[in-house]
Amino acid sequence: xxxxxxxxxxxxxxxxxxxxxxxxxxxxxxxxxxxxxxxxxxxxxxxxxxxxxxxxxxxxxxxxxxxxxxxxxxxxxxxxxxxxxxxxxxxxxxxxxxxxxxxxx
Numbered sequence: 001x002x003x004x005x006x007x008x009x010x011x012x013x014x015x016x017x018x019x020x021x022x023x024x025x026x027x028x029x030x031x032x033x034x035x036x037x038x039x040x041x042x043x044x045x046x047x048x049x050x051x052x053x054x055x056x057x058x059x060x061x062x063x064x065x066x067x068x069x070x071x072x073x074x075x076x077x078x079x080x081x082x083x084x085x086x087x088x089x090x091x092x093x094x095x096x097x098x099x100x101x102x103x104x105x
Contacts, residue, residue, distance in 0.1 A: 004042070005100035015092035016072055018081035023071040023096050027061040029080075033067040047071055050098035097101055 005011060007077050010026035027033045048055035055076055059072040075082065075092060083090050 001103040001105055004036065004102045004104060007104060011096050011100065013092050013095040015075075015082050018083070019075055020072055021092040021095050023073075023099060025069040025071070025099070027067045027069075029065060030064075033062070033064065034071070036069055036104050039063040040103060041102055041104050042069070046102060047073065049100070050102075073078050073093075073094065 004025065007027065008025050009028045009091060012023050013023045016022040025036060028037060042060070044055050044058045044060055047060065048058045051058075053074050057074050061070040061072070062068075063070060075095070081087075082092065089095065
């Protein structure tokens with residue numbers, strides 16, 4: 001088993017509008033991509049649990065052509081939108097942390 005942090009070439013988050021964020025998991029090759037994309041450990045349920053959001057609001061989108069798995073989910077700030085009072089990360093760039101320790105087979 002290998003952590004997502006050790007396997008990914010790039011693991012980043014960013015805004016996907018004021019109330020959503022996207023997380024990009026860019027992998028070095030097809031084998032690594034398939035390893036993550038098909039891993040039971042990298043599931044909607046695991047991600048929703050890590051972020052405390054409803055699984056119905058999480059989308060996992062494998063993009064095989066570029067060895068990338070994209071995840072879209074509500075921003076962790078709850079009902080607040082990007083840049084609203086209390087928002088601690090206007091650009092959504094610090095939200096990938098909960099995924100770094102996921103172990104994939």
